[in-house]
Amino acid sequence: MNKELTGFVKAWEAAVRKSAGPKKRSNSIFTPMSVAHVDDDDESRHGDEVSQVEKILSNGDFFTGQWLDDGPHGHGKYLWTDGCMYVGEWQMGGIMGKGRFSWPSGATYEGDFKSAYMDGKGTYIGSSGDTYKGCWVMDLRHGQGTQSYPNGDFYDGEWRKGLQNGHGRYQWKNGNHYIGQWKNALFYGNGTLMWSNGNRYDGCWEEGLPKGNGTFRWGDGSFYVGVWSKDPKEQSGTYYPSGSCAGHLEWDPQELFSVDLLDCTVCACEKVSIYPSQKSLKMLEGVK
Template sequence: MSSREEGMNKHKKNKNKINNDVVVDVDVGEGDVIEGVEFYSNGDFYEGEFHGGRCSGSGVYHYFESGRYEGEWVDGKYDGYGIESWARGSKYKGCYKQGLRHGFGVYKFYTGDSYAGEWCNGQSHGVGVQACSDGSCYVGEFKFGVKHGLGCYHFRNGDRYAGEYFGDKIHGFGVYHFANGHYYEGSWHEGRRQGYGMYMFRNGDGRCGEWDAGNLKLSLPPQNDAIIRTVQAARKTAENAINLPRKDDHVNKAVIAANRAATAARVAAVKAVQNQMGGKFCDIDV
């Protein structure tokens, strides 16, 4: 999902390199927080609070022609809660740490796709919900931006899978239910039936045995020990995936906190502009 983020790579260097080029015309203590405006040579500008000459507290950062961030800052970086939005319509609400999405939050893409859940160092990582504009949906674990661990996927055609993922692919033990009533319980490898498993048709007939690249290689009776063990493992794994605790409450609280932080940032931005108009600050282009 991170591949579709707009403006982040283009502006990250400027965003994290905010320096102390705000000139103050009044006496300010070293530990005081002040409101000011700072402009940058690439067309970006910041309105909000400064501490020690760097963006700290609440403020709004405007990217030239591509979007803005409204929220909390620490030492020149997004840190805390905030809202980041892009010109094409994508938006993130949630928590940040040292300039990256970290904690809980919701990212809604302009395409209609979305991710709500845990983040780590700018990537979906932990438990989350990935919903796509085509109606498909994944609820489960992520690792470094891809589906990894236990999860449930509901496909747009009505199929559904519950089980293990590895590197964004169905991999391990799991149960796959087809929209036509058929289902498979068993082992998977990179999205294909691989190893032992049982395929059941809606009329009650079945095919059991060892599978290779999605095809039945060796037919075995349902009473075979390897089949029984594999089917039991697949069912248990699917049950664990279905019962995986969701993080909806944490996400909702993060969104509420982000909305509040964005409001505070807009208030600080207004004060910064008022100070500028009142002659308290001189802006220096960076």
């Protein structure tokens, strides 16, 4: 992972640990000073009644929707000056419930929110067509989910902290596919890689490459079994032909690393420019 993603994940972990602690009543992001009625003579709002308001903030942000006491509550829309927008449910001044967040790039997220985080089940569609549908925890893909990539590749499986982790299946556009274990978006553990020409590798993986015991099979039934490593000095094995077929006797096992795996690159997910939870909600000061 790059330094920026590593830093975000560390902050994410700290936030998760904090959220697991004792529950405290959170302060509203809107102070009482920010409250402004649509009309000073409006007498239709009494006590806990929800009113409909439109408000322009001092920095140019805009909110329209339902209002209760000192903040948005119910359904509302918040538009930032940079073009980001949230439309959906609010609770006691915060983004909470079902909603849709859109970026100026054209990317969108629609689904569950908790305290402004993408959290629960939802669908993210990137500006390039990158699409994820599944579980989220605090803005990161976490749990079961499916990912479609702009180049036609597809992943269905488990995620952890924004990356493929656990068991999953990756399908390349050319027909190749991998089924097995993952760690930090790489093949790791036991797994099977199958090529569209009928060849396949079954065995152990480490950091995205065959490492340890494994078997490479050809479509004609012949196979090579042994200990695999990108370092030729650490590799050993035996070739078994199919019947009288000996067509692969001169095959170098290192070709698996230098040739066969070249068209099996796992795509990275589209980078989110800024997460909804990172967008500030300014105090409401004006009325329109």
